[in-house]
Amino acid sequence: MNLKMLTVGSLFTNCYVIWCDKTREAIVIDPGFDRQSEAGKVFHILKENELKVKFIVNTHGHPDHTCGNGVVKSATGASILIHKLDASILSRTGKDLDSLSDFHVLSPIADDFLEDGDVVRFGRTVLRVLHTPGHSPGSISLVGEDCVFTGDTLFAGSIGRVDLPGGSGEEIIRSLREKLAVLPERLVVYPGHGPTSTIEREKRSNPFLQRNFDVSLLG
């Protein structure tokens, strides 16, 4: 599996282009850009590596992760995949979402839905879907052989906010404990914002993943 990470948009969202070497089939995770120059960087990667984008996968529906869906879809014909519980957020502008008010570009509607246990297959690469609600009701993580894409559920040393509509402190802690902390420790964590990490490092040092973390602190 090949991977390129770009940090895009005013909230510095991590957008990932991943592809299978053998077939050149690719997916784009969280194209959160609303500037043409940033879309151009993704198209450059696609062209340079002769890639065909099969899917646009959103780790969740917030506009800082989805507002480039339309431009990527119209250029590549790729299908938009998201968890059903976040699909309705695609048609909501950032002004309904408090601090995401900078984002005015709406995503087209989803082409298909992802659920816990589904797989996203492109070429010989397979990513397994984990439903990891809490930051939003339909937040997902995607697990590959060596890595996990955690969206805004898990960051290096922190976690996503739970105060946006549909967020839940209890749910995010359950997702972290029951879905992410049980993954192989060697997996590299590719989060929705900020630097990469590993499951091992997060279990050791992320305060929200410690046994004694008090969920009531999240409100």
Ligand SMILES: [Zn+2]
């Ligand atoms: Zn978010």
Ligand SMILES: [Zn+2]
């Ligand atoms: Zn985000």
